Amino acid sequence: xxxxxxxxxxxxxxxxxxxxxxxxxxxxxxxxxxxxxxxxxxxxxxxxxxxxxxxxxxxxxxxxxxxxxxxxxxxxxxxxxxxxxxxxxxxxxxxxxxxxxxxxxxxxxxxxxxxxxxxxxxxxxxxxxxxxxxxxxxxxxxxxxxxxxxxxxxxxxxxxxxxxxxxxxxxxxxxxxxxxxxxxxxxxxxxxxxxxxxxxxxxxxxxxxxxxxxxxxxxxxxxxxxxxxxxxxxxxxxxxxxxxx
Ligand code: NAP
Numbered sequence: 001x002x003x004x005x006x007x008x009x010x011x012x013x014x015x016x017x018x019x020x021x022x023x024x025x026x027x028x029x030x031x032x033x034x035x036x037x038x039x040x041x042x043x044x045x046x047x048x049x050x051x052x053x054x055x056x057x058x059x060x061x062x063x064x065x066x067x068x069x070x071x072x073x074x075x076x077x078x079x080x081x082x083x084x085x086x087x088x089x090x091x092x093x094x095x096x097x098x099x100x101x102x103x104x105x106x107x108x109x110x111x112x113x114x115x116x117x118x119x120x121x122x123x124x125x126x127x128x129x130x131x132x133x134x135x136x137x138x139x140x141x142x143x144x145x146x147x148x149x150x151x152x153x154x155x156x157x158x159x160x161x162x163x164x165x166x167x168x169x170x171x172x173x174x175x176x177x178x179x180x181x182x183x184x185x186x187x188x189x190x191x192x193x194x195x196x197x198x199x200x201x202x203x204x205x206x207x208x209x210x211x212x213x214x215x216x217x218x219x220x221x222x223x224x225x226x227x228x229x230x231x232x233x234x235x236x237x238x239x240x241x242x243x244x245x
Contacts, residue, residue, distance in 0.1 A: 005055075006030045006135075007032075007076070007082075007083060008022075008030050008031070008085035008086075009033050009034075009059075009128070010022050010025070010033070011061055011089050012036075012089045013032070013034025013089065014034060014038070014044070014045040014058070015204065017089060017143065017198050017201055018087070018090065018218075019049075019218075020214055020217045020218030021087055021218035022054070023049060024222035025222055025225060026049055026054030028226060030084070031056075033056070033058070033076075034046065034058050035059060036058045036059070036060065037061070042058030045058065063115065063121075066120075069123060069128075073128055073131065076128070077131060080131075081134060082135045083128055084136075084138060084139065085225045086132060086138075086140045086141070087141045088140070088143060089141075089143045090116065090120075090143075091117050092117065092168075092205075093113070093205055095168065096165060097147070097165050099165060100162075100164035100165070102166045110170075113167040114167070114174070117172065118174045118175055121175060121178065125178075132191060133189065137229060138191035141221050142176075142195045143195075143221065144172045144175050144196060144197055145168070145169075146197045146243060148172025148174075148195075149236070151244030152243070176236055176245055179195040179236070183233045183235075186233070187233070192227050194224045194232065194234070196220045196221050196224050197236065197237070197243055198217050199217060201214060201216070202214055202217075220237060220238055220240075223239070
C-alpha cells in the first residue's frame with residue numbers, strides 16, 4: 001500500500017453488514033482487511049471485493065479466541081505500522097428478538113452473547129489501540145443496535161417495545177457504555193469513537209422481513225469510519241441522526 005492510503009480492519013467482514021462496510025470503505029479507496037473465522041468464506045469475500053477493484057485481504061479473527069487478537073495486532077504492526085479504522089462489527093444474537101426473556105434467560109446465553117458483543121470488542125480494541133494511535137486520524141466504530149437504546153425502549157409507544165430479548169439488547173447497551181467511556185478517555189487525541197445502529201437490515205441476523213436492504217446496511221458504519229476532524233465522538237448514530245442512549 002502507499003503510505004497515504006488508509007487501512008481499515010472490519011471484524012465479521014465476510015458477510016452481511018461487515019462485508020457491505022468493507023465494500024463501502026473500499027470504494028472510497030481505503031484498503032480493507034476483513035476479520036474472518038473461516039478462511040474459505042474469507043477468500044470468497046475477498047475475491048468478490050477484489051472483483052470490484054477494491055484492495056482487500058482477510059485475516060483470521062474469532063471473537064471467542066483471544067489468541068487471534070494478537071495475531072491481528074502483529075499483522076497490522078508488521079504490514080502497516082498503524083491502523084486507521086477499526087470497525088467492531090462481528091456480533092451474535094442467540095435468541096428470538098421478539099421473545100421477551102428477562103425472567104428466563106440462561107447464564108449460558110447471556111455469557112456467550114456478552115463474550116462476542118462486548119468483552120471481545122474491548123479486548124480487541126485495547127490490543128489494537130497503540131496502532132490506532134499511530135494513525136493520523138484514527139476512527140473506531142462499534143456496531144451497536146437501536147435495541148441497546150434504553151431511551152428508546154422506555155419511550156412511550158416505543159417502536160422497539162416488542163423486541164425484548166435481554167441478552168442481545170443488554171450487550172449492545174453495555175457496548176454503548178464502552179463507546180462513551182473510550183471516547184471520553186481519547187478526547188484529547190484525534191481518535192473518534194462512535195456507536196452505530198445500521199438499521200434493521202436484511203442479513204442472516206436481521207432476517208428477510210427487515211426493511212433495509214443490505215446495500216444500505218453498511219452506510220452508517222462507513223460514515224462513522226470516515227468522519228472528518230470536526231465530526232462527533234462519543235455518540236450513537238443511525239444514518240447521520242443521533243439516537244438516544
Ligand atoms: P450476520 O449477518 O449474522 O453476520 C455476522 C458476522 O459476524 C459474520 O461475518 C460472522 O462470521 C461474524 N461472527 C459471528 N460470530 C463471530 C465470532 N465469534 N468471531 C468473529 N466473527 C463472528 O450479522 P449482521 O446483520 O451483518 O450484523 C453485523 C453487526 O450489526 C452485528 O454486530 C449486529 O449486532 C449489528 N446489527 C445488525 C442489525 C441487523 O438488522 N442486521 C441491526 C442492528 C445491529 P461467520 O460468517 O463466520 O459466522
